[in-house]
Amino acid sequence: MINKIVNSIAESLADVKDGSTILIGGFGGAGMPNELIDGLIAQGAKELTVVNNNAGNGEVGLAALLREGRVRKLICSFPRQADAHHFESLYRAGKVELELVPQGNLAERMRAAGAGIGAFFCPTAYGTDLAKGKETREINGKHYVLEYPIHGDVALIKAEKGDRWGNLVYHKAARNFGPVIAAAAKCAVAQVYEIVELGNLDPENIVTPGIFVQRVVKVAREQILKEAA
Amino acid sequence: MSAVPAPKSYKPRNRDAIAARVAGDIPEGAYVNLGIGLPTLVGNHLPAGKEIFLHSENGILGMGPAPAKGAEDWDLINAGKQPVTLLTGGSYFHHADSFGMMRGGHLDICVLGAFQVSITGDLANWHTGAPDAIPAVGGAMDLAVGAKKVFVMMEHLTKTGESKLVKACTYPLTGVGVVSRVYTDLATIDLTPQGLAAVDMVEGLSIEELSRLTGLPVRAPR
Numbered sequence A: 001m002i003n004k005i006v007n008s009i010a011e012s013l014a015d016v017k018d019g020s021t022i023l024i025g026g027f028g029g030a031g032m033p034n035e036l037i038d039g040l041i042a043q044g045a046k047e048l049t050v051v052n053n054n055a056g057n058g059e060v061g062l063a064a065l066l067r068e069g070r071v072r073k074l075i076c077s078f079p080r081q082a083d084a085h086h087f088e089s090l091y092r093a094g095k096v097e098l099e100l101v102p103q104g105n106l107a108e109r110m111r112a113a114g115a116g117i118g119a120f121f122c123p124t125a126y127g128t129d130l131a132k133g134k135e136t137r138e139i140n141g142k143h144y145v146l147e148y149p150i151h152g153d154v155a156l157i158k159a160e161k162g163d164r165w166g167n168l169v170y171h172k173a174a175r176n177f178g179p180v181i182a183a184a185a186k187c188a189v190a191q192v193y194e195i196v197e198l199g200n201l202d203p204e205n206i207v208t209p210g211i212f213v214q215r216v217v218k219v220a221r222e223q224i225l226k227e228a229a
Numbered sequence B: 001m002s003a004v005p006a007p008k009s010y011k012p013r014n015r016d017a018i019a020a021r022v023a024g025d026i027p028e029g030a031y032v033n034l035g036i037g038l039p040t041l042v043g044n045h046l047p048a049g050k051e052i053f054l055h056s057e058n059g060i061l062g063m064g065p066a067p068a069k070g071a072e073d074w075d076l077i078n079a080g081k082q083p084v085t086l087l088t089g090g091s092y093f094h095h096a097d098s099f100g101m102m103r104g105g106h107l108d109i110c111v112l113g114a115f116q117v118s119i120t121g122d123l124a125n126w127h128t129g130a131p132d133a134i135p136a137v138g139g140a141m142d143l144a145v146g147a148k149k150v151f152v153m154m155e156h157l158t159k160t161g162e163s164k165l166v167k168a169c170t171y172p173l174t175g176v177g178v179v180s181r182v183y184t185d186l187a188t189i190d191l192t193p194q195g196l197a198a199v200d201m202v203e204g205l206s207i208e209e210l211s212r213l214t215g216l217p218v219r220a221p222r
Helices: A034-043 A062-067 A085-092 A103-115 A178-184 B015-023 B038-045 B095-103 B140-146 B207-214
Strands: A021-024 A048-051 A071-076 A097-100 A120-122 A136-139 A142-147 A152-158 A185-192 A215-218 B031-034 B053-056 B060-064 B085-092 B109-112 B116-118 B149-153 B179-183 B187-192 B195-201
Touching: A021 A178, A034 A062, A034 A152, A034 A185, A048 A062, A062 A071, A062 A085, A103 A120, A103 A142, A103 A178, A103 B095, A103 B140, A152 A178, A178 A185, A178 B095, B015 B038, B015 B149, B015 B179, B031 B038, B038 B109, B038 B149, B053 B095, B095 B140, B109 B140, B195 B207
Parallel strands: A021 A048, A021 A152, A048 A071, A071 A097, A152 A185, A185 A215, B031 B053, B031 B109, B109 B149, B149 B179
Antiparallel strands: A120 A142, A136 A142, B053 B060, B060 B085, B179 B187, B187 B195
């Protein structure tokens, strides 16, 4: 019997190695897998390359991972936010490297990784500083920049419900990067609020099929009372 | 004794008036992305009788207005990370699909703010170039190359009186040759292969004065 459900967050992250590339879901606070990130902090892996749209908010989730000094490099589209002070001080002190990537390229580079694409030509950022030094090509009169995939060792995903085969559904716009990073990582770990029996999720409405997910772990639902962004 | 500047013969549009002017150009059925900052105001001026689909880069089509206080769901936020609602018929999708909607030419209009726009439609809106600033781009570059029409909404002049419509941008570029129309507090201006062409101007402003303020020739409205 296949059972991807693991009993604890600690168990779900036990084999994460130093120097890994960790793809983390979420857009601001929406879809940020805070419990898994807390687990990663407790697990102790360091020298991590982290991929996330933002650079953490306040004191939780990615902000806490940065605060603990576990992140060597951040690949990100929008690190500048009023409450991203841990990233800001580390960045200014030269303690964390930043690769700034347009948001759609961030998503598409991970999509490409999950879909087995070697590289792709993308019009975004052509003629700007973010395309400097990159190969370009004119195709049918339009200019494109060559972009390479971003592969992850581990993906940390916040989903709503999951089953023992790893099928996932999400809650509203917390879906954001979840389905993309699940496919892009060797080991996708999903935290869910509810574990359901096989067959309970409508096959027409499964958002991330279990083939992309290696581990599912249940977390308690927290009442989010204040702004997470 | 220093000269007292002559009173202006015209009154600039306020932010809501610019937003209303942009909203008036959005047809029923359009798929529209409103950038963070000033463009968000356009949402308040969309005509209630028309069905217009608002897209949010984080994976929402059919985005609705802010929820009532106490009804916020922090898993349902806009690009500015403020809580929003979903209209009946709206949908959620992942980030790669969301940006595919832009680059794939499915989005009709995006409205963006800007530091500068050049006469050839270059857009500078993501970075002032200040060496100590933390760079952040978000979805600006993807929207700029992706939407069928890129509208820019901005004050015509900087705080120190320089035109934000320029011959060539001095700030770092967001996109090359992407802007089709600019809405300012003084005028609505199309960027055409023949140069700047005013669509409308605030009452009392002459085309000569608009050209002088812009520092570039602007063709009078037809």
